[in-house]
Amino acid sequence: MNEAPRFDSRLRKRASLDACLAAATTFAENTELKALILDARQMADELRDLFDNAPCGYHSLDAAGFIVRINDTELGWLGYAREEVVGTMRMTDLMSPQSRGLFAAKFALLKQQGRLNDLEYDMRRKDGTLFPVLVNVLAVYDAAGRFAHSRASVVDITSRKQAEAELKESELRGTAIVRAALDCIITIDSHGTIIEFNPAAEKTFGYLREHVIGRDVAATIIPPAMRGDHHRGLKRYLATGEGSYLGRRVEVTAIRSDGSEFPVELTITPVKLRDQTIFTAYLRDITRQKWAEQELRRFTDEMQAVSRRLVEMQEIERRALANELHDLVGQKLTALGINLNVVQLESAASMTTRSAERLQESLNLVSDTVESIRDVMIALRPAVLDDYGLAPALRSYAAQFAKHTGVAVAVIEDGTARRLQANAEATLFRIAQEALTNVARYARVERATVTMRTLPGSTRLTIVDDGCGFDPSTAHRTARDHGWGLMIMKERAAALGAELIVESAPGRGTRIAVTLKDDAA
Ligand SMILES: Nc1ncnc2c1ncn2[C@@H]1O[C@H](COP(=O)(O)OP(=O)(O)O)[C@@H](O)[C@H]1O
Ligand SMILES: [Mg+2]
Numbered sequence: 001m002n003e004a005p006r007f008d009s010r011l012r013k014r015a016s017l018d019a020c021l022a023a024a025t026t027f028a029e030n031t032e033l034k035a036l037i038l039d040a041r042q043m044a045d046e047l048r049d050l051f052d053n054a055p056c057g058y059h060s061l062d063a064a065g066f067i068v069r070i071n072d073t074e075l076g077w078l079g080y081a082r083e084e085v086v087g088t089m090r091m092t093d094l095m096s097p098q099s100r101g102l103f104a105a106k107f108a109l110l111k112q113q114g115r116l117n118d119l120e121y122d123m124r125r126k127d128g129t130l131f132p133v134l135v136n137v138l139a140v141y142d143a144a145g146r147f148a149h150s151r152a153s154v155v156d157i158t159s160r161k162q163a164e165a166e167l168k169e170s171e172l173r174g175t176a177i178v179r180a181a182l183d184c185i186i187t188i189d190s191h192g193t194i195i196e197f198n199p200a201a202e203k204t205f206g207y208l209r210e211h212v213i214g215r216d217v218a219a220t221i222i223p224p225a226m227r228g229d230h231h232r233g234l235k236r237y238l239a240t241g242e243g244s245y246l247g248r249r250v251e252v253t254a255i256r257s258d259g260s261e262f263p264v265e266l267t268i269t270p271v272k273l274r275d276q277t278i279f280t281a282y283l284r285d286i287t288r289q290k291w292a293e294q295e296l297r298r299f300t301d302e303m304q305a306v307s308r309r310l311v312e313m314q315e316i317e318r319r320a321l322a323n324e325l326h327d328l329v330g331q332k333l334t335a336l337g338i339n340l341n342v343v344q345l346e347s348a349a350s351m352t353t354r355s356a357e358r359l360q361e362s363l364n365l366v367s368d369t370v371e372s373i374r375d376v377m378i379a380l381r382p383a384v385l386d387d388y389g390l391a392p393a394l395r396s397y398a399a400q401f402a403k404h405t406g407v408a409v410a411v412i413e414d415g416t417a418r419r420l421q422a423n424a425e426a427t428l429f430r431i432a433q434e435a436l437t438n439v440a441r442y443a444r445v446e447r448a449t450v451t452m453r454t455l456p457g458s459t460r461l462t463i464v465d466d467g468c469g470f471d472p473s474t475a476h477r478t479a480r481d482h483g484w485g486l487m488i489m490k491e492r493a494a495a496l497g498a499e500l501i502v503e504s505a506p507g508r509g510t511r512i513a514v515t516l517k518d519d520a521a
Helices: 007-012 015-027 031-053 072-078 097-113 158-180 199-205 217-221 224-240 287-347 353-380 383-388 390-405 422-443 484-496
Strands: 057-061 067-070 115-124 130-141 147-156 184-188 194-197 250-255 261-272 277-285 408-414 447-455 458-465 499-504 510-517
Touching: 015 031, 031 072, 057 072, 072 115, 097 115, 097 130, 097 147, 130 158, 184 199, 184 217, 199 277, 217 224, 224 277, 261 287, 287 353, 287 422, 287 484, 353 383, 353 390, 383 390, 383 422, 390 408, 390 422, 390 447, 422 447, 422 458, 422 484, 422 510, 484 499, 484 510
Parallel strands: 408 447
Antiparallel strands: 057 067, 057 147, 115 130, 130 147, 184 194, 184 277, 250 261, 261 277, 447 458, 458 510, 499 510
C-alpha cells in the first residue's frame, strides 16, 4: 500500500482495484478500518455495476486513441467482447470512414479544451453495420497536467435520427402539398402575423412570399372594414377557444395588393402547437363562380318570366279562340240549324223521301257540330268558369272528359267555396285539366277524384288517382314534345304564387295538390 498503483494500469486491469482493497483488508490491523475498507469494496462493486449496465455507453481512450475502458452496454451495441477491444483497438477502428476524419480533429481539440459536448459520429459494429451516436466527452489530466485519458458517455441515437428523418420527410411532403395546392394557403401565428404564404396565394393576392412573411395578415389581405372583426375574432378564440369562422366554409371579401376587393371562400383551421396556436386559412377566389351564379340566376329568372308569359299568352289565345268559335262559328251554325228546321217544317210534304232523309241528316250533323264546338269551347275556356266558378266548370269538364276518355271523374267540393280571381280560377282549372289528361294517358285507371277544398285562408285543389303512379324525380322533360305537362303545371302555380306538390310512386297512385293562399289569389 506504500505506493499507489499508476492510474493508467488501474484502468487497464480492472482486477487491480479489487486486489488493492483485498490487500488493504489483509493489512489493516484496526477493525474499524477493516469495516471501512469493506464498505469501500462494496461501493466499488456497485459503481462497476452501474458503469457496466448504464443505459448509455461509457468508454475511455488514452492519448493515442486506444480504448482503455468500455462498459458492457457499449460493447453490446458494438458486438465485441471486451478482450477484443480494450488495449487493442482505437476508437477510429470502430467508426465509419467519414466519422474517423471528424474524430481526429475533435480529439485534438478535446486535449486542449478538456470537454466537448454533443459530438455526432457513426459507429461501426463488428458485423460492419453502422449506427449513429451522440458523444459527450471529458479529458482527464495527470498531476503534471498532461492528458491522461478521455471519459466519454455515448448515446445510441438511431431512433432519434429516424424520427428526425421521418419528420423532415413529412415536412417536405407537407411543404410540397402547400406549394402545389390550387387553393391559397396562408398561415398566421397567434398574433396574426403571416408565417406561410403559398404560390397560389402569391398569384391570387399579387404579393411575393418574402414580402408578406412577418406582416400582419389583416393589414395585408383583409379589407379595412373587416379588420376589426378579424382582430376581435382572433382575440376571442385565443381567450375562449371559440371562433365563428373556424372549421366551416364562409364567404368573405379579400383585398389584393392593388387594392381591388374580391369574394373568397374561406376555411380556417387552428393548429395547437406546444407554445402557441397557429391558424391555417384556405382561400379560393370565387369571383368567377359568383359571376356564374348570378348569370345562372338571371337566366333562370328570365326563363321563368318567359314561360310565365307563354302561359299567359296561351290563356289569352285560348279565350280569343273560344270567343271566335262562339261568336262566328257557333252563331252561324245555330242560324243554319234554324234555317234547316224552317225548310223541314215548310217543305217536308213536297220532298222526296231521299231529300227528307238528307235534310234530317244535315240537321243531326248541325246539332252534333254545335255539341262538338261546345266541348272544344269548354276545353279552351269554359264559359261556366267565368259565370259560375271553378267547381261548376270542373264538373262540366269532368262530364265531357268521361265521355271522351272513359275515366269517371268525381268532383268534390269541400267547404263553402268562394269565387277566386279570374286568373286564379283559370290556372287551377288548367292544372286540373292537365292532370286529368295524364290520368287518362298513363295511370291505367277508370276513375279519378278532383277535390276543391276551401280552408281557412287558402284553397286547395287536388287531383288524385290510384293508378300505376311514377317516380316524379325521373319524370323530367326527356323529349322535345314530352314531359311539358308537369313543368307547365308548376309554372302556372308559381306564376300565381301557389304551391304545387306532385306525390307519386310506382304502384302507389298519384296525387297532385295546388294550394293557393287567399292573399295570393
Ligand atoms: N297520373 C299519372 N299516372 C302515371 N304516370 C304519370 C301520371 N302523370 C304523369 N305521369 C308520368 O309523368 C310523365 C310526365 O308527365 P307530363 O309532364 O305531363 O308529360 P307528358 O304528358 O308529355 O308525358 C309522363 O310521361 C308519365 O310517365
Ligand atoms: Mg301530360
